[in-house]
Amino acid sequence: MESEAFKQVFLKYQTLINDRLSKIADSRQPQNLYQPIEYVLNSGGKRIRPILLMLSCKALDGDVDASLDAAVAVELLHNFTLVHDDMMDQDDTRRGMPTVHKKWGSDIALLTGDGLVSLAYQSLLRTRSKRIHEISKIFTDGIIELCEGQALDYDFEKRQDVQLDDYLLMIGKKTARLLHICATIGAIIGNGSDSQVQALGNFGNNLGCAFQIQDDLLDITSKQEILGKTHGSDIIRKKQTYLVVYGLTHADVATKHRLLDILENSNNHSARITEIRDMFQHIGSIDAANAAIENYITSARANLDDLPSTPGKGHLLDLLDYVATRQA
Amino acid sequence: MESEAFKQVFLKYQTLINDRLSKIADSRQPQNLYQPIEYVLNSGGKRIRPILLMLSCKALDGDVDASLDAAVAVELLHNFTLVHDDMMDQDDTRRGMPTVHKKWGSDIALLTGDGLVSLAYQSLLRTRSKRIHEISKIFTDGIIELCEGQALDYDFEKRQDVQLDDYLLMIGKKTARLLHICATIGAIIGNGSDSQVQALGNFGNNLGCAFQIQDDLLDITSKQEILGKTHGSDIIRKKQTYLVVYGLTHADVATKHRLLDILENSNNHSARITEIRDMFQHIGSIDAANAAIENYITSARANLDDLPSTPGKGHLLDLLDYVATRQA
Numbered sequence: 001m002e003s004e005a006f007k008q009v010f011l012k013y014q015t016l017i018n019d020r021l022s023k024i025a026d027s028r029q030p031q032n033l034y035q036p037i038e039y040v041l042n043s044g045g046k047r048i049r050p051i052l053l054m055l056s057c058k059a060l061d062g063d064v065d066a067s068l069d070a071a072v073a074v075e076l077l078h079n080f081t082l083v084h085d086d087m088m089d090q091d092d093t094r095r096g097m098p099t100v101h102k103k104w105g106s107d108i109a110l111l112t113g114d115g116l117v118s119l120a121y122q123s124l125l126r127t128r129s130k131r132i133h134e135i136s137k138i139f140t141d142g143i144i145e146l147c148e149g150q151a152l153d154y155d156f157e158k159r160q161d162v163q164l165d166d167y168l169l170m171i172g173k174k175t176a177r178l179l180h181i182c183a184t185i186g187a188i189i190g191n192g193s194d195s196q197v198q199a200l201g202n203f204g205n206n207l208g209c210a211f212q213i214q215d216d217l218l219d220i221t222s223k224q225e226i227l228g229k230t231h232g233s234d235i236i237r238k239k240q241t242y243l244v245v246y247g248l249t250h251a252d253v254a255t256k257h258r259l260l261d262i263l264e265n266s267n268n269h270s271a272r273i274t275e276i277r278d279m280f281q282h283i284g285s286i287d288a289a290n291a292a293i294e295n296y297i298t299s300a301r302a303n304l305d306d307l308p309s310t311p312g313k314g315h316l317l318d319l320l321d322y323v324a325t326r327q328a
Numbered sequence: 329m330e331s332e333a334f335k336q337v338f339l340k341y342q343t344l345i346n347d348r349l350s351k352i353a354d355s356r357q358p359q360n361l362y363q364p365i366e367y368v369l370n371s372g373g374k375r376i377r378p379i380l381l382m383l384s385c386k387a388l389d390g391d392v393d394a395s396l397d398a399a400v401a402v403e404l405l406h407n408f409t410l411v412h413d414d415m416m417d418q419d420d421t422r423r424g425m426p427t428v429h430k431k432w433g434s435d436i437a438l439l440t441g442d443g444l445v446s447l448a449y450q451s452l453l454r455t456r457s458k459r460i461h462e463i464s465k466i467f468t469d470g471i472i473e474l475c476e477g478q479a480l481d482y483d484f485e486k487r488q489d490v491q492l493d494d495y496l497l498m499i500g501k502k503t504a505r506l507l508h509i510c511a512t513i514g515a516i517i518g519n520g521s522d523s524q525v526q527a528l529g530n531f532g533n534n535l536g537c538a539f540q541i542q543d544d545l546l547d548i549t550s551k552q553e554i555l556g557k558t559h560g561s562d563i564i565r566k567k568q569t570y571l572v573v574y575g576l577t578h579a580d581v582a583t584k585h586r587l588l589d590i591l592e593n594s595n596n597h598s599a600r601i602t603e604i605r606d607m608f609q610h611i612g613s614i615d616a617a618n619a620a621i622e623n624y625i626t627s628a629r630a631n632l633d634d635l636p637s638t639p640g641k642g643h644l645l646d647l648l649d650y651v652a653t654r655q656a
Contacts, residue, residue: 028476029476030476030479030480030483032479032482032483033475033476033479084438084439084442087435087438088435088438088439106434107415107416107482108479108482110412110415110416110438111412111416111475111478111479111482113442114412114441114445114471114475114478115472115475115476115479117442117445118468118471118472118475119472121449121464121468121471122465122468122469122472125461125464125465125468132461133453133460133461136449136453136464137450137453140446140449140450140453141450143442143445143446143449144443144446144447144450147361147439147442147443147446148356148357148358148361148443150439150442151358151360151361151436151439151443152358154360154435154436154439155358155360
């Protein structure tokens, strides 16, 4: 259970970030570009990535105000990936609202994503830090890995031989890397030593892996009205989630074939989601996913061991709990 | 007619850039991302933008080697725009070869473009310059304008009331801005004074406007086998080119209606391209376009007046001739 102080800081940072995001498109033209950008940025989201960045800065008693531009940048970058990934995944809703390509078409969604990534750099480059060049490189290398992770994810949809190592490589690039970047950049802005920057980066990475496996779980165990996006969309899209990969690599031959058969034919049959969930339960995928999440959380906690005891460090530990227990 | 020395320098720079581009995807994984990136980067192209950057550096007797990373970056950025623009324009061929979305589908083309823009930053950030932060900002602001220009271009396809000022705003962002960036960054790396950086930036901008109007002309006057892309594709896609905008704003009412009628019904009827070309000739669009190109070329030449006489400056003037007289 997170502390009251954490909840206040979380809300305070969330408000700071939302205020900045809500002004990004202000008085910019043309409308057909900035209206969908504004729509995306005002459609909610927990802002976990920018908050992780700011808390990593705060954990080192750094100047949190100086981290806001970079925090806004990682959230813009995250939203770029959402818009383009939703196109590739053909998802109709996001956060309970129509996706950009559903509302404006794929041409505008393409441009919206491109605009968001350049606006992300614009915000990042406003950061007042002597190490801005290093920060820009970390940010850029991260985007390349995001693209690689997305390409792997896409490739895996057509494969049935994906191993857990392949899956972990993919989520390391597609999800965990961005949280690694957030914590690393926050630590650099907070004037952390090399070992502190590395420890916080590792914390972000472990948090990211836990977060993604949790996401895979929630896709099939959460209630749709809480999730805000199409329920079971990973299954419908034939994603190689932790549950699927574990299931296919651990089930006996008969169960594996039954699972493959259901997965292959689960297009839009949301009734089959329950059947698939029961099957994952039976094979042990759900227990294994929960154990993996717990492992990553434990590692993430250990990454902070050598950091000085600051309120910021306490908040990072609370953020771990928040992510581990989230319902959507 | 360009000088022999220019041709040699052009070829030398082109080779340097092509060598670097051909290695960008080397031993990178996954294949489904880097294979199309390699395909795009090895499919030719005149490399005018990076050559402009390097020549702008050379014109100030700067260290041209130090400008190569930035030169590669602007070419990567240009190729990002080509891949995504081809998706929006539904163009099937580019430089005589199938476009990425035609060959691999729109999902992979989307990712290819995203990968290219991040690889562009990676190359840019390798630049050894004390002003790398400023260079990064110029590059980023430029990408935002490219997106805005593309959004305007897209919007104009649905409009019939576009004026020449609107058109000029659009090409200023969509085309000329990137050439402005090239010349500006080259001048900064070449340690130019503020006024020299500005003069070269203006040169790039004027060159870019001439280049785009030339492009509009070539779409309808060039031979398809030279052009390497679908002939008359601007007309088929209902683009507001210089010729169209001039035609619709200068024709008498009857001619305007006939032109609109032909443009509206010119889908894939390449036979009508000849009819449209004759009509542009009759209205005066082609003469006006040639005059506009000449004006921009004259302004670009004047932008260089105050620069010291260096071989690099001479090459920039040759580059102007090269662009003004190109056939594809």
